Amino acid sequence: MATRLVNVVVDTALPAELARFWAELLGWRVSLELDDEVDLRAPPDDGWDLDLVFNLAPTPKTVRNRLHLDLASVSPDHQMSIVDTAMSLGAKRIDIGQGTVPWIVLADPDGNEFCALEHRPEYARTGAVAAVVVAATDPPRLAEFWSTATGWPVVNAGAEVASLRAPDGSGPWLEFVPTEHPHTVQNHIHLDVAPYPDGSIAAEVARLTAAGATPADIGQGDEVPWTVLADPDGNEFCVLTPR
Helix, strand or coil, rough: CCEEEEEEEEEEEEEEHHHHHHHHHHEEEEEECCCCCCEEEECCCCCCCCCCEECCCCCCCCCCCCCEEEECCHHHHHHHHHHHHHHHHHCCCCCCCCCCCEEEEECCCCCCCEEECCCHHHCCCCCCEEEEEEEEEHHHHHHHHHHHHHHHCCEEEECEEEEEECCCCCCCCCEEEECCCCCCCCCEEEEEEECCCCCCCCHHHHHHHCCEEEEEEEEEECCCCCCCEEEECEEEEECCCCC
């Protein structure tokens, strides 16, 4: 039995507006639009086989996100085009202490950090999103856990960057980079996993708990069909119904 990665979820006070920003920036389409949730899907040739979900959030973002997106480019001109497009849609450049680096750090209209990367050969087949990046107190340990949760193998287990990639080598990387700051508040960006159609939430929750996850209460109540857990670093994630 196993689970697979199905969603990257952004909690926001402005789901429709933020979804429009990211749809225009990435060239993706809206696949679901409700009052409290808007989902985006990449084009079939992009390689991203996940939903990018914007959920209505009860509380505003107050701290730097532990998860963010890195956007891929193929040349310096393309990198600057991404930046120019993002800023024309309402993003702004920000300083998070990155110093002099070849990538450009921005914040979307709701303050969520993301990076426009310089061209890197390892991201040649990722599509618009090069990587989903997670700040981790122990990158190799967290990579091992998420390999168990996603079924993606660990490609790089370094202390500075530990990376996972889908077995077919397409789509974004899932990368873990070091931080000295422990998880202290509920994340405003999180991952969702789901069992395959012949699986069950109960079995997968037990499996992931044995791998180091713990139950998490984010006010979801007892009536929701999914289960909320926290990974070994405290990052909340959801185990959804089989699909």
